[in-house]
Amino acid sequence: xxxxxxxxxxxxxxxxxxxxxxxxxxxxxxxxxxxxxxxxxxxxxxxxxxxxxxxxxxxxxxxxxxxxxxxxxxxxxxxxxxxxxxxxxxxxxxxxxxxxxxxxxxxxxxxxxxxxxxxxxxxxxxxxxxxxxxxxxxxxxxxxxxxxxxxxxxxxxxxxxxxxxxxxxxxxxxxxxxxxxxxxxxxxxxxxxxxxxxxxxxxxxxxxxxxxxxxxxxxxxxxxxxxxx
Amino acid sequence: xxxxxxxxxxxxxxxxxxxxxxxxxxxxxxxxxxxxxxxxxxxxxxxxxxxxxxxxxxxxxxxxxxxxxxxxxxxxxxxxxxxxxxxxxxxxxxxxxxxxxxxxxxxxxxxxxxxxxxxxxxxxxxxxxxxxxxxxxxxxxxxxxxxxxxxxxxxxxxxxxxxxxxxxxxxxxxxxxxxxxxxxxxxxxxxxxxxxxxxxxxxxxxxxxxxxxxxxxxxxxxxxxxxxx
DNA sequence: CCACTAAATGAATGCCGTTCATTTAGTGGT
DNA sequence: ACCACTAAATGAACGGCATTCATTTAGTGG
Numbered sequence: 001x002x003x004x005x006x007x008x009x010x011x012x013x014x015x016x017x018x019x020x021x022x023x024x025x026x027x028x029x030x031x032x033x034x035x036x037x038x039x040x041x042x043x044x045x046x047x048x049x050x051x052x053x054x055x056x057x058x059x060x061x062x063x064x065x066x067x068x069x070x071x072x073x074x075x076x077x078x079x080x081x082x083x084x085x086x087x088x089x090x091x092x093x094x095x096x097x098x099x100x101x102x103x104x105x106x107x108x109x110x111x112x113x114x115x116x117x118x119x120x121x122x123x124x125x126x127x128x129x130x131x132x133x134x135x136x137x138x139x140x141x142x143x144x145x146x147x148x149x150x151x152x153x154x155x156x157x158x159x160x161x162x163x164x165x166x167x168x169x170x171x172x173x174x175x176x177x178x179x180x181x182x183x184x185x186x187x188x189x190x191x192x193x194x195x196x197x198x199x200x201x202x203x204x205x206x207x208x209x210x211x212x213x214x215x216x217x218x219x220x221x222x223x224x225x226x227x228x229x
Numbered sequence: 230x231x232x233x234x235x236x237x238x239x240x241x242x243x244x245x246x247x248x249x250x251x252x253x254x255x256x257x258x259x260x261x262x263x264x265x266x267x268x269x270x271x272x273x274x275x276x277x278x279x280x281x282x283x284x285x286x287x288x289x290x291x292x293x294x295x296x297x298x299x300x301x302x303x304x305x306x307x308x309x310x311x312x313x314x315x316x317x318x319x320x321x322x323x324x325x326x327x328x329x330x331x332x333x334x335x336x337x338x339x340x341x342x343x344x345x346x347x348x349x350x351x352x353x354x355x356x357x358x359x360x361x362x363x364x365x366x367x368x369x370x371x372x373x374x375x376x377x378x379x380x381x382x383x384x385x386x387x388x389x390x391x392x393x394x395x396x397x398x399x400x401x402x403x404x405x406x407x408x409x410x411x412x413x414x415x416x417x418x419x420x421x422x423x424x425x426x427x428x429x430x431x432x433x434x435x436x437x438x439x440x441x442x443x444x445x446x447x448x449x450x451x452x453x454x455x456x457x458x
Numbered sequence: 459c460c461a462c463t464a465a466a467t468g469a470a471t472g473c474c475g476t477t478c479a480t481t482t483a484g485t486g487g488t
Numbered sequence: 489a490c491c492a493c494t495a496a497a498t499g500a501a502c503g504g505c506a507t508t509c510a511t512t513t514a515g516t517g518g
Contacts, residue, residue, distance in 0.1 A: 030496080030497090052473085052474065052475085053474080053475060053476085054473090054474075054475085062497075062498095063497070063498050063499065064474095064475085064476085064499095065476080065477080065478085065497080065498070065499075065500095066496070066497055066498075068475095068476070068477080069495075069496055069497075070496090073475080073476080074474095074475065074476090118351065118354075119351070121351075121401070122347065122348070122350075122351070122401065125398075125401035125402065125404075125405060126401065126404055126405045126406065126409065127409070128406060128408065128409050128410075128411065129409065129410055129411070129412055130411060130412065130413040130414075130415070133415065136412060136415055136419055136422070137419070139410075139419070139422045140418075140419040140420075140421055140422045143419075143421040143422040143425050144421040144422075146425075147421050147425070153424060153425050153428035153429075154425075154428040154429050154431075154432055155429075155444075156425040156428075156429070157410065157425050157426055157429045157437070157441075158429065158437070158440045158441040158444050159441075159444065161402060161437070161438075161441035162395075162399075162441045162442070162444050162445030162448070163445075164398065165395055165397075165398030165399040165401070165402055165441065165442070165445060166391075166394055166395045166398055166445065167398065168394075168397070168398040168401065169354075169393065169394030169395055169396065169397040169398035169399075170391075170394040170398075172350070172351065172354035172355065172394070172397065173354065173390060173394055175354075175355055176354060176355045177355065177357060179357065180355065180356070180357050180358065181357075181358055181368075181386065182357065182358070182359060183358055183359065183365060184359040185359075186359070186362065186365055189369075190365055190366070190368070190369040190372075191369075192369055192372040192373040192376050193365070193368045193369045193372040193373075195382060196372050196375075196376070196382050196383075196385035196386050197386055199382035199383040199385075200382075200383050200384075200385075200386045200387065202383075203383055208386075208387070208390070209390075211387045212386075212387040212388075212390035212391045212394065213391070213394070215384075215387050215388065215391050215453065216391030216392075216394065216395065216449060216452075216453070218452060219391070219448055219449050219451070219452020219453050220445060220448050220449060220452065222448070222451070222452050223445075223447060223448020223449065223451050223452050224444065224445070224448050259465080259466090281504085281505070281506085282505080282506060282507085283504085283505075283506085291466075291467095292466070292467050292468065293468095293506085293507085294466080294467070294468075294469095294507080294508080294509085295465070295466055295467075297506095297507070297508080298464075298465055298466075299465090302506080302507080303505095303506065303507090
């Protein structure tokens with residue numbers, strides 16, 4: 001028993017409104033690059049909450065379903081955006097600077113890019129590199145830098161993964177509210193923690209996230225750098 | 230003009246089915262602990278995709294809307310689960326072992342717990358500690374350990390945050406597919422990376438994620454441990 | 459005993475991603 | 489010049505989701 005939505009069957013030629021375009025347009029309106037660019041713009045304007053297939057389609061003056069001729073899911077769009085963003089990560093220092101400085105610059109740049117795009121982190125973290133050519137290019141540049149710096153081949157990937165893990169985790173920190181560690185009414189029962197938080201706050205100019213990132217990064221560079229021949 | 234859904238108005242007392250219970254039950258069926266336990270069970274059985282308010286309600290033999298008497302949103306439930314899971318993280322070594330070993334045990338335990346719950350990471354990472362008492366308790370235990378080990382007060386929080394960032398990032402790695410670094414058809418254009426991947430694979434027994442985690446953790450412990458008085 | 463409240467129901471709402479039959483404008487082959 | 493084919497659009501569905509709300513009812517405290 002189908003629910004009849006009662007479209008009046010008596011309209012012979014309704015033409016109450018000028019028929020909208022349907023069918024193949026003069027030239028293709030959409031392609032993956034256009035979709036990626038529009039997605040990025042939309043995300044910047046409306047955030048990841050406002051990033052819907054419907055909203056994306058609207059900015060492209062197209063029906064939502066049209067997107068699916070060029071992309072197979074919303075996740076696909078996120079992968080495209082991710083890959084584009086990764087191409088913005090600065091790996092140039094690997095070709096001019098000593099390893100320590102190169103890693104440091106790369107790590108900061110990487111963190112800064114994705115701290116504005118943390119919803120992509122779960123996507124990147126498990127994405128096969130095959131699906132993201134620009135990401136693969138970044139890895140190549142970094143691997144080459146590690147290799148040139150004298151890293152033993154069999155440690156390179158592990159070291160990069162360690163850096164990346166730290167970078168992704170730190171990207172979240174950037175977005176955390178400033179008072180995240182305020183223990184409020186529980187302060188009395190957590191004396192060590194509460195005092196440590198107070199001590200940090202009372203002398204902190206720099207952003208908390210930046211201090212922690214700087215500290216950890218230095219440790220990783222010193223520790224992992226020790227593997228070089 | 231409300232859309233009339235045409236319920237036949239002629240049924241005086243339909244009683245086609247025995248009326249379901251409605252109204253206040255003998256005793257409250259739900260509370261936050263019960264919801265948390267059920268949520269955790271459901272997540273373990275059906276994963277985070279299968280974790281719906283409707284599904285959760287079903288396992289509790291309750292209408293979905295009933296949950297909202299005890300919890301204000303789905304995110305709330307996730308916070309409850311997160312806090313419970315954090316109480317499973319082992320901090321006991323801070324009371325018996327030297328700092329290096331204690332941090333190591335804590336970090337592995339922390340990573341292992343959340344590698345099975347990565348969808349919670351975006352939640353934890355930005356959650357004020359006030360909203361999660363057991364999480365706060367973990368921080369207290371860890372802060373106390375750092376303090377006892379001679380860490381300067383104003384570095385404690387930053388050091389913990391650095392560890393945590395690394396831990397969260399590494400939790401994602403655990404869930405990544407084994408062939409995530411297979412460069413496929415692009416292998417020719419990424420020689421350094423491809424060879425490094427091959428070298429790692431050819432000698433690797435241990436899980437890739439574990440190797441990277443172990444390496445990075447050692448570096449962080451060595452580097453950050455240097456701050457102790 | 460009665461007013462009040464906590465706690466349940468189920469119907470409705472408004473999104474969301476995705477699918478599908480259908481339409482149409484170019485394109486390549488004969 | 490025609491025609492078969494295809495790429496690319498449309499809009500109407502669909503099913504699922506979190507959440508809201510009026511309503512009902514069983515205990516509870518004064």
